[in-house]
Amino acid sequence: MQEELLQFKLQQVWILVDLPFGKKAIGTKWVFRNKRDERSIVVKNKARLVAQGHRQEEGIDYDEVFAPVARIEAIRLFLAFASYMGFLVYQMDVKSAFLYGTIREEVYVHQPPGFVNSAHPNKVYKVVKAFYGLHQAPRAWYETLSSFLLENGFRSGTIDKTLFIKKNKSDVMLVQVYVDDIIFGSTKKSMCYEFEESYKKILDELPWESYGTTWIEQMSQK
Structure with a gap:
């Protein structure tokens, strides 16, 4: 729980303020989950603070919420193409x-249970960045990610808006986005390294939860 709130502080997610007249604050709650290995042994305990988004009102707490999500068929096509081209595929899971993602709407939430500021118990948090549970959170994250990709020479797919393509002469790089999971690969390995480094730099050293590689040609042989 303290690690989760530390991420909120580092990313400057919210500001402690007095609730303005005529405004309402929505609640927050903790969600706990045990991460298990293949033998069902608990290897990690996770705590996530989420907003009670069901109490948000359209036009007041949120407006646009749509965010495209990759279909499983699109991911299969991505892997099939990578197998055909014989290039390495990387996976990134962005922690928190x-x-x-920055939100445009004016949203206030109550202080998290168990972590109420004793000096200001009646104050609320004005939300600056999106977090889990808010209706607009997926949209805000997708806008942040897609803006970065488009500014760095990628173009979004004509049909699949979660697929981003970058060409450099005869080389091509593909990036497929599924919420906070990203898979990418290229016919030129150095393009993948450049993408990773520039991504970390632009987005202020994002804390990757996992980062791995898989030889797609080995998968295709199996």
Whole structure:
């Protein structure tokens, strides 16, 4: 729980303020989950603070919420193409991804249970960055990610808006986005390294939860 709130502080997700007259604050709650290995042994305990988004009102707490999500068929096509081209595929899982999306609406939330500021118990948090539970959180994260990609020479797919393509002469790089998971690969390995480094730099050293590689040609042989 303290690690989760530390991420909120580092990313400057909210500001402690007095609730303005005529405004309402929505609640927050803790969600706990045990991460298990293949033998069902608990290897990690996770705590996530989420907003009670069901109490948000359209036109007041949120407006646009749509965010495209990759279909499983699109991911299969991505892997099939990578197998055909014989290039390496990388995977990134962005820790607390939604905290990097800035929201446009004016949203206030109550202080999290168990962590109420004793000096200001009646104050609330004005939300600056999106976090889990808010209706607009997926949209805010997708806008942050897609803006970065488009500014760095990628173009979004004509049909699949979660697929981003970058060409450099005869080389091509593909990036497929599924909420906070990203898979990418290229016919030129150095393009993948450049993408990773520039992504970390632009988005202020995002904390990757996992980062791995898989030889797609080995998968295709199996």
